[in-house]
Amino acid sequence: DVKVTQSSRYLVKRTGEKVFLECVQDMDHENMFWYRQDPGLGLRLIYFSYDVKMKEKGDIPEGYSVSREKKERFSLILESASTNQTSMYLCASSLDPYNRADTQYFGPGTRLTVL
Amino acid sequence: AQSVAQPEDQVNVAEGNPLTVKCTYSVSGNPYLFWYVQYPNRGLQFLLKYITGDNLVKGSYGFEAEFNKSQTSFHLKKPSALVSDSALYFCAVRRGSGGYQKVTFGTGTKLQVIP
Numbered sequence: 001d002v003k004v005t006q007s008s009r010y011l012v013k014r015t016g017e018k019v020f021l022e023c024v025q026d027m028d029h030e031n032m033f034w035y036r037q038d039p040g041l042g043l044r045l046i047y048f049s050y051d052v053k054m055k056e057k058g059d060i061p062e063g064y065s066v067s068r069e070k071k072e073r074f075s076l077i078l079e080s081a082s083t084n085q086t087s088m089y090l091c092a093s094s095l096d097p098y099n100r101a102d103t104q105y106f107g108p109g110t111r112l113t114v115l
Numbered sequence: 116a117q118s119v120a121q122p123e124d125q126v127n128v129a130e131g132n133p134l135t136v137k138c139t140y141s142v143s144g145n146p147y148l149f150w151y152v153q154y155p156n157r158g159l160q161f162l163l164k165y166i167t168g169d170n171l172v173k174g175s176y177g178f179e180a181e182f183n184k185s186q187t188s189f190h191l192k193k194p195s196a197l198v199s200d201s202a203l204y205f206c207a208v209r210r211g212s213g214g215y216q217k218v219t220f221g222t223g224t225k226l227q228v229i230p
Contacts, residue, residue: 004158035220040124042205042222043159058217090158100147100209101166104218106158 003027004107006091012113019078021110023091031097032074033104034058034066037088049074050097081114088112117142119208119221127227128196136191136224138206148189149207149218150180159205165189176200196228 007022025032031050035043035058045058047066055066063085067075074093078085088111092104118141128134140146147166151159163174170182180191191204206221 040222042121043220045217048217092159101164103149103161103164104151104159106151106160108156108158 004091004093004105006089006107006110008110009108010111010113012115013078013081014115015082017078017081017114019081019112019114021076021078021089021091021112023074023076023107024072025074025091025093025105026072027093027095027105028071029093029095029105030071031094031102031104032068033092033094034064034074034076035090035092036060037090037109043090046076081112083114086112086114117146117208117210117219119206119219121204121206121221121224123224124222125225125227127229129229130198131195134193134196134200134226134228136204136206136226138189138191138221139187140189140206140208141187142208142210144210146189147209148180148182149209150174150178150189150191151205151207151220152176153203153205153223155202162191162204196226198228198230201226201228 004025033048034046049055049068065077090109091107094102094104120139149164150162153159165172165182173179203223207218209218
């Protein structure tokens with residue numbers, strides 16, 4: 001089974017702090033994604049990566065950056081956390097970026113609270 | 116642009132009764148359609164997908180979904196609901212042609228199965 005792990009289940013940070021959310025997948029998947037999940041808004045794509053050191057903006061990249069130095073690891077960075085970034089963050093991976101039928105495998109999520 | 120609508124924020128159904136969770140989509144060309152489920156405090160899990168062929172797709176845990184091209188719908192169904200089916204359900208769409216396309220998720224429908 002594919003396993004996607006996220007470094008923290010719950011995180012509390014203060015406004016202005018730099019925040020790192022880490023995600024690791026163990027199935028040699030090419031694609032990795034970061035979403036945020038908010039009630040009534042569903043999942044919104046922040047960034048995705050289809051290869052090491054490659055990244056593409058999603059729908060809501062403002063205030064976020066990402067890093068993918070190794071194939072299995074995809075990090076989401078909040079350079080200066082703000083209260084409106086309080087949310088559930090979900091990492092996902094999928095095997096083949098060119099297969100439109102590809103399914104995504106999700107981590108358990110990190111619930112971030114910014115005070 | 117592609118989009119997904121889940122018109123019901125919440126669906127309540129009695130245990131043992133059939134359930135339907137509605138989804139309509141908008142996409143140019145042929146759609147690839149997905150259903151994911153999120154149990155409390157968990158990440159999303161893949162349930163089923165439609166790519167082409169038979170309009171009735173069967174998936175995990177006894178769920179199925181019917182693709183209706185004329186109504187641009189992909190409703191999720193189960194003949195007999197279980198209390199353990201209570202969860203948040205997400206419909207998603209991806210364009211089936213053209214360049215790389217991300218997956219667009221709906222806002223989610225909370226299914227409550229009443230004992």
